[in-house]
Amino acid sequence: MALMKQALVGFAAVLLLAPALAVAGAPKPTVKIENPGQCIAPAEEMRRNHMDMLKHQRDRTMRQGIRGEKASLNECISCHASKSSGSVTGKDGFCQECHSYAAVKLDCWDCHQPKAGQKHAGAAGAKP
Amino acid sequence: MNEPQDKSRRGFIGTAAVGTAGLGIAALAPGLHLIQVSQADTPTQGASSTVRWGMLIDTTKCASGCDACVKACNTENGIVETVKDARQGAQWIRKIELKDPKNGREHSLPMMCQHCANPPCVDVCPTGASMKRADGIVLVDRHICIGCRYCMMACPYKARSFVHQPLTEQNPEVPRGLGCVESCTFCVQRVDKGLKPACAEACPEGAMTFGDLNDPNSEIAQRLAREASTQVRADLKLNTGVRYQGI
Numbered sequence: 001m002a003l004m005k006q007a008l009v010g011f012a013a014v015l016l017l018a019p020a021l022a023v024a025g026a027p028k029p030t031v032k033i034e035n036p037g038q039c040i041a042p043a044e045e046m047r048r049n050h051m052d053m054l055k056h057q058r059d060r061t062m063r064q065g066i067r068g069e070k071a072s073l074n075e076c077i078s079c080h081a082s083k084s085s086g087s088v089t090g091k092d093g094f095c096q097e098c099h100s101y102a103a104v105k106l107d108c109w110d111c112h113q114p115k116a117g118q119k120h121a122g123a124a125g126a127k128p
Numbered sequence: 129m130n131e132p133q134d135k136s137r138r139g140f141i142g143t144a145a146v147g148t149a150g151l152g153i154a155a156l157a158p159g160l161h162l163i164q165v166s167q168a169d170t171p172t173q174g175a176s177s178t179v180r181w182g183m184l185i186d187t188t189k190c191a192s193g194c195d196a197c198v199k200a201c202n203t204e205n206g207i208v209e210t211v212k213d214a215r216q217g218a219q220w221i222r223k224i225e226l227k228d229p230k231n232g233r234e235h236s237l238p239m240m241c242q243h244c245a246n247p248p249c250v251d252v253c254p255t256g257a258s259m260k261r262a263d264g265i266v267l268v269d270r271h272i273c274i275g276c277r278y279c280m281m282a283c284p285y286k287a288r289s290f291v292h293q294p295l296t297e298q299n300p301e302v303p304r305g306l307g308c309v310e311s312c313t314f315c316v317q318r319v320d321k322g323l324k325p326a327c328a329e330a331c332p333e334g335a336m337t338f339g340d341l342n343d344p345n346s347e348i349a350q351r352l353a354r355e356a357s358t359q360v361r362a363d364l365k366l367n368t369g370v371r372y373q374g375i
Contacts, residue, residue: 062269065175065261067320074300111270111305113298 029101032092034083040070050076073112081116089114172320180245180264181314181369182341183328184348184357185237188374189335192236195223200330204315206299211292219289220312221327226375235375238327238336241266241287241312242360243369249279249288258309264341264369265316270308279309284361287311314338341369 039046040053053071060066080094081087088095089109099106201207201221209217221240227233243266249258250266257273260266268279268288280288288311295305301317304310315325323329328336339348351357357371 058271060174062267062271063259063261065172065263065316065320067172067174069171077300110294110307111298111303113300113303115300 027101029098031098032082032094033080035079035081037079039079040075073108077112077114078116081114085115086117087115175261175263175265175320177262178342179262180341181243181319182264182339182348183243183314183325183370184337184351184373185370186333186335186337186373187235187237189333190236190238191333192225192234194236194332196330196332197221197238197327197336198223200326201312204299204318204326205302205313206297206304208297210295216292217289218291218310219287220310237372237375239285239287239360240327240370241283241314242285242366243312243314245367245369247366248282248284248364252278252282254278261316265314265319266311267313267316268309268311270303270305270310273308275307275309277309283311284364284366 041049050071054073054076057069057071057073060069061072076095077088082090082092082094084092087093090096093114095106095114198221205220207218207220211217219240221238224237224239226235226237243264245260245264247258247260247266250260252258254276255272255274257269257271258266258279259269275290277290280286280290288309290309291304291306293306298304302313315323315327318325324338325336328338337348337351339346341349341352343349344353352371355373357373358375359366359368359371360375
């Protein structure tokens, strides 16, 4: 039994290419917080509810034109982008690391730029 | 969808937006911590139904061969043409050259989404993705667009296009991607900040006047009241938000 469990954990670690997973107990996703600041809600709440917050925000911005609210996707990206890649996807990507652990696949990045700070002159302007 | 706006609050937000972040904080209620302010910014009130955004294009000033508006649109909205078949290209804004064969008179003008008050694209959309904001801006909510392209068939101005290839270099403020229909948004991300659309700002002749059709004091409303203007395909009674002069 113990052997099997070890094998399973080893297998998961190889699959996810995340050595940190091999720690004792159930494997955990690697969640790296690289930038200072405070999330828009406590971590427990974020883990559970970030998808609902984003969906709600999406409709408010897209359909009603309300901007500058807390759960903006661009704001998540500017805080959570990795220092090395500048992105929330890819290796060390904040959103992707946890999602591949949880087997969640997002289509958001087909359209939304996962890299932070790519604003160009024309779009900059004053923050609302 | 939107309630009439509370004027005093809108005025406050307007001022806060122009001021620096520091001023904004000073004006906020005591008890708010610095960190919260920097995260939440100051939410805007959103599109108001008292406003109707529109544009007046003076074609007598529009130079043939000039495509400053198209270039500005491409830069602002991150449009880089990758498709091989020109018929599949983005149609956010394009220049059209017209010639009256009877007398040889030529016109040059930009054509784009006319932001109709009665938009046929919205009528035909099976999912509600094609939509008109309270302030008259016609958009595709690409979160619920299934890419069926009925709206492209319905648009008399051929002002919509479909994204045929995966994109990677989007402007963060203008998400766009494979499998959805898109069109001119009046640069909604700029308008919501109090700026005018990129094309209107870039036109070297000042031929594109952007403003609130509902505000009798706005330049656009005053000129529409004084000067002759045309809606393209006025016979369709779509009540377009984009009007032309000189055609």
